[in-house]
Amino acid sequence: MTETAPAPAGAAAAPVVLAADHVTKQFRVAGGKLTAVDDVSVEFREGQVLAVVGESGSGKSTLARMLLRLLPVTSGAVLYRGRDITRIKGADLRRYWHDVQAVFQDPFASFNQFFTVGHMLRRSLQTADLGGETAEQRIERCLGYVGLKPEDAVYKYPHQLSGGQRQRVMITRALLVDPKVLVADEATSMLDASLRVSVLNVLQDLRRDLGLTVLFITHDIGQACYFADQVVVMEHGQVVEHGPTDDVIFNPQHSYTKRLLADVPNLKGSLKSQRLG
Amino acid sequence: MSEKILMRATNVTAVYAGEEGADVPAVDNVTLEVPEGEILGLAGESGCGKSTLGNALAMIANPPLYVLGGQMEIDGQSIGLTTLGKSANARHRPYRGQVVSMLPQGAMNAISPTLRIRRLVCDVVHAHHKDMPRSEILDRASDRLDMLGMPKRVLDQYAHQLSGGMKQRMVTVISTLLDPHLLIADEPTSALDVSSQKQLIEMLLAMVEAKIMRGVIFITHDLPVLSMVTDRLAIMYAGKIVETGRTEDLVHQARHPYTSALLAAVLDPTEATRTKHVLGIPGAPPNLGHPPTGCRFHPRCAFVKPRCSAAEPAFRDEDGHLVACWWAEANPGVTVPVEVNLA
Ligand SMILES: Nc1ncnc2c1ncn2[C@@H]1O[C@H](COP(=O)(O)OP(=O)(O)O)[C@@H](O)[C@H]1O
Ligand SMILES: Nc1ncnc2c1ncn2[C@@H]1O[C@H](COP(=O)(O)OP(=O)(O)O)[C@@H](O)[C@H]1O
Ligand code: SF4
Ligand SMILES: [Mg+2]
Ligand SMILES: [Mg+2]
Numbered sequence: 001m002t003e004t005a006p007a008p009a010g011a012a013a014a015p016v017v018l019a020a021d022h023v024t025k026q027f028r029v030a031g032g033k034l035t036a037v038d039d040v041s042v043e044f045r046e047g048q049v050l051a052v053v054g055e056s057g058s059g060k061s062t063l064a065r066m067l068l069r070l071l072p073v074t075s076g077a078v079l080y081r082g083r084d085i086t087r088i089k090g091a092d093l094r095r096y097w098h099d100v101q102a103v104f105q106d107p108f109a110s111f112n113q114f115f116t117v118g119h120m121l122r123r124s125l126q127t128a129d130l131g132g133e134t135a136e137q138r139i140e141r142c143l144g145y146v147g148l149k150p151e152d153a154v155y156k157y158p159h160q161l162s163g164g165q166r167q168r169v170m171i172t173r174a175l176l177v178d179p180k181v182l183v184a185d186e187a188t189s190m191l192d193a194s195l196r197v198s199v200l201n202v203l204q205d206l207r208r209d210l211g212l213t214v215l216f217i218t219h220d221i222g223q224a225c226y227f228a229d230q231v232v233v234m235e236h237g238q239v240v241e242h243g244p245t246d247d248v249i250f251n252p253q254h255s256y257t258k259r260l261l262a263d264v265p266n267l268k269g270s271l272k273s274q275r276l277g
Numbered sequence: 278m279s280e281k282i283l284m285r286a287t288n289v290t291a292v293y294a295g296e297e298g299a300d301v302p303a304v305d306n307v308t309l310e311v312p313e314g315e316i317l318g319l320a321g322e323s324g325c326g327k328s329t330l331g332n333a334l335a336m337i338a339n340p341p342l343y344v345l346g347g348q349m350e351i352d353g354q355s356i357g358l359t360t361l362g363k364s365a366n367a368r369h370r371p372y373r374g375q376v377v378s379m380l381p382q383g384a385m386n387a388i389s390p391t392l393r394i395r396r397l398v399c400d401v402v403h404a405h406h407k408d409m410p411r412s413e414i415l416d417r418a419s420d421r422l423d424m425l426g427m428p429k430r431v432l433d434q435y436a437h438q439l440s441g442g443m444k445q446r447m448v449t450v451i452s453t454l455l456d457p458h459l460l461i462a463d464e465p466t467s468a469l470d471v472s473s474q475k476q477l478i479e480m481l482l483a484m485v486e487a488k489i490m491r492g493v494i495f496i497t498h499d500l501p502v503l504s505m506v507t508d509r510l511a512i513m514y515a516g517k518i519v520e521t522g523r524t525e526d527l528v529h530q531a532r533h534p535y536t537s538a539l540l541a542a543v544l545d546p547t548e549a550t551r552t553k554h555v556l557g558i559p560g561a562p563p564n565l566g567h568p569p570t571g572c573r574f575h576p577r578c579a580f581v582k583p584r585c586s587a588a589e590p591a592f593r594d595e596d597g598h599l600v601a602c603w604w605a606e607a608n609p610g611v612t613v614p615v616e617v618n619l620a
Contacts, residue, residue: 055470056441162561163323192322192498193542198557200544219470222544225551249546263471265478265501266545267528272316272482272506 014045016082017213018067018100018181023076025062025237036062038237039076044181049207049214051224051245054234055260060217063234064185067215068102069093098128101174103167105186117161117169118154121176128177142175145209146202164195171202175210182206185217200227221260225249233257282350283492284377284459285310289347289358291326291333294340301566303329303342305516311459311492311509316485318503318524319496320539321513322562327496328382330513331461333358334494335379336369351376352458352491374405378457378490382464385444390437394447398432401451414454421450424487425480442473446480453489463496478506500543504528512536515563515573522598530612532600535574541618554620572603579617580604 025037037059044050052060065071067078069085077086085096112120121139130138140150146168153161153169161169167187174182184203188196204227206212216228224231224245231248233241233256241254252258291304303326311317319327333344338360347358356372359365373379381387388397395415402414419429431439431447439447445465453460462481466474484490495507503510504524511521512535520533531537538558544550560577563569569576575585582603590601595610604613 055472164561193500193544194322194538194558197542197544197555201555201557220544221546222550225546226544226553226555246551249551250548260471261546263475264546265471265474265499265505266547267501267504267540267543270505270507270524271478272508275479275482275486 014047016043017046017080018044018215019079020063020067021077021079023063023066023078024074025059025066025071026074035237037066040234040237040239041076042232042239042242044213044215045230046180046213047207047211048229049203049216049227050230050232051216051218051228052232052234053218053221053224053260056219058234059237060219060234061185062237064102064183064215064217068100068183069096070102094127098177099179100181100183101177101179102183102185103170103174103187105189113158115157116154117156117158118150121154121169121173124173124176138176139172142172145175145206146171147198148172162195163191164198167191167195167199168202171199171206175206179212181213181215183215183217186219187216188223189218189220196223197226203227221249221264233260280315281313283311283313283315284349284351286334286347286349286358289330289333290345291329291338291342291347292345293329293342295566299566302568303516303565304333305568307347307513307516307518309334309494309511309518309521311494313491314485314488315508316481316493316495316506318507318510319494319513320498320500320503320510322539323498324562324565325513326516326565327498327513328463331379331463331494331496334459335377335461336360336373337379349377374401374452375455375457377459377461378452378455380449380452380460380462380465382496383468384448384452385441385468388436388444388448390435392436393432394434394436394439395432397436398451398454402454405455418450418454421454421489425450425483427480440473442469442476445469445473446477449477449480449484453484457490459492459494460490461494461496465495465497466502467497467499474502478502481506500528500539501545512539515568516565517573517601519574519602520598520600522600526598530598532595532598532605532611532613533602534578534580534604534613534617537613537615538579538618541615556618556620572601580613 020040020042023037023040026033026035040063054060066073073086077084080096122135125135125138143150143153148168158166188199203214207214218224228245231245232239235256241248241257252261287308289304289307293301293303295301307330321327332338338344344358344360349356349358398418399411399414402409418432422429436444466477497503507524510524510527511518514535520536527536531540541555558577563573571586571588572590575581585603590603590606592599592601593606
């Protein structure tokens with residue numbers, strides 16, 4: 001679809017919002033050091049969906065946490081709109097955390113079971129600049145982006161929502177503070193296929209309507225195929241392939257990407273009949 | 278084609294007992310069969326009752342889950358599945374693990390990381406054969422690993438030393454050491470990377486070829502995985518099977534609108550995925566305590582007609598492809614047009 005895959009020329013023209021510049025992360029572990037992210041450089045361009053794919057343990061979440069400034073880098077730099085934010089603190093860092101929002105895998109984990117969704121959303125707005133809107137108006141507007149009405153969510157407790165609704169509420173919470181970048185780390189992995197696709201549609205709409213830049217982290221290359229503009233493939237902490245989605249998925253160059261694609265189950269074939277020859 | 282049926286379960290009903298009689302019938306009058314040597318996939322959105330049905334068939338239901346009814350014919354034996362009555366547990370015990378073996382969801386995470394695999398193997402077998410010598414059990418296990426092309430040294434390792442994929446393959450081998458007639462595997466691939474998924478699937482196929490077990494029920498919501506490994510599929514919605522038949526027929530000629538919607542939502546890395554826009558199924562699955570009247574899918578169905586909420590559609594048998602849907606009834610042999618799920 002042309003609207004999900006802008007022409008390379010347009011892609012190149014969009015300014016770089018967020019970038020990792022030779023970022024490395026080492027963890028101290030029993031018996032030595034583990035390099036979870038190894039000299040990674042990637043650029044995220046405004047209004048694009050960039051997917052980071054790779055098997056579990058390849059360093060995707062560690063990279064995301066460094067970009068989110070939730071984890072210090074061992075070396076390298078994180079750049080936001082061209083500015084090195086690797087070591088910013090205080091009000092600067094809080095502003096960065098407004099601009100760059102995260103949605104994680106298990107929406108249950110980040111919900112306090114004793115508060116209503118409305119309570120949780122209002123708390124997220126405490127430090128936000130409402131620019132003339134009331135808190136209720138802002139909440140209603142942001143719920144609208146994810147296809148929820150206030151009555152569907154505001155008075156409900158987390159356990160009264162379905163998995164898909166919970167994940168939409170988490171996206172709403174991220175959107176309340178008017179972010180420029182959304183980092184979604186396996187945000188749809190726990191959802192059934194049909195719910196997953198509706199959440200991906202929401203992210204796609206946000207990109208189109210708000211110009212949001214989406215960093216979509218997944219072990220599932222099929223989801224990247226559905227809606228990413230660019231795909232970054234990670235293996236053992238390193239970026240092994242990076243390019244427009246069509247190139248990476250339909251004309252992979254690196255052997256790891258090829259293997260990853262070859263192993264993805266599909267609806268076309270039965271392994272059983274292949275085995276029987 | 279006259280296939281031999283390994284297992285036929287009829288009219289299985291299971292409820293979670295709630296407070297003040299508010300029972301949740303999670304499996305409602307389900308009938309299911311597995312032909313000899315085949316793998317049956319059981320699919321449907323989470324919460325539709327797949328694990329509950331698996332537990333009922335494996336005879337491992339525990340309160341608050343009660344199996345109210347159902348009969349299983351397997352290998353010439355007829356077993357009442359109900360867990361009501363004092364003797365049910367004693368009646369079911371001889372079948373567990375040996376006639377029907379359950380590989381529960383998340384089994385690989387349930388193993389203590391500091392347990393040596395050989396110890397686990399012995400514990401599992403001793404639960405059924407108190408007196409079998411350890412040496413005999415371990416010989417059997419290492420022969421089995423050999424046969425499946427897996428390294429025997431795994432037996433000497435601790436669970437935490439194994440990768441997720443290896444652990445899952447090990448628990449699968451262990452749960453079939455007693456050569457059960459039927460293996461029920463609940464979401465065995467859901468927590469694995471694609472490469473480990475493929476290894477597990479290939480191992481399962483090798484086990485069926487080697488007749489280690491004579492049939493498998495493979496539970497997952499992941500249709501691509503099922504389409505690689507199964508001979509047949511049963512699609513479950515809100516406690517009921519709505520469509521069942523040969524895998525290639527369901528995948529390519531879905532007759533039930535729910536099956537079609539699930540298939541449309543599959544995102545595999547293909548050109549088709551790149552260019553399609555899936556609508557997703559509107560609404561959410563029902564609360565099983567208060568299921569919708571008539572066809573339970575009617576509040577979410579693109580083909581809904583007034584009679585859909587008035588009466589429950591019966592199964593229609595089209596050459597072994599069974600479907601329960603009023604639209605299918607009115608359109609015999611017609612594949613659900615996939616376009617209704619796309620924008
Ligand atoms: N806090 C930590 N301490 C030690 N090792 C870690 C820590 N966090 C992650 N790792 C290791 O770093 C590697 C990359 O992990 P992660 O970034 O979570 O990968 P992914 O998200 O791709 O699955 C893994 O080997 C993981 O075990
Ligand atoms: N322990 C329980 N107590 C009460 N109800 C339960 C319990 N476990 C499951 N249920 C109900 O049974 C339904 C089916 O659950 P389950 O068989 O686990 O579904 P699936 O395996 O398809 O995700 C759920 O929708 C839920 O309402
Ligand atoms: S019976 Fe009616 S509501 Fe149910 S799936 Fe068929 S057409 Fe849809
Ligand atoms: Mg991760
Ligand atoms: Mg389950």
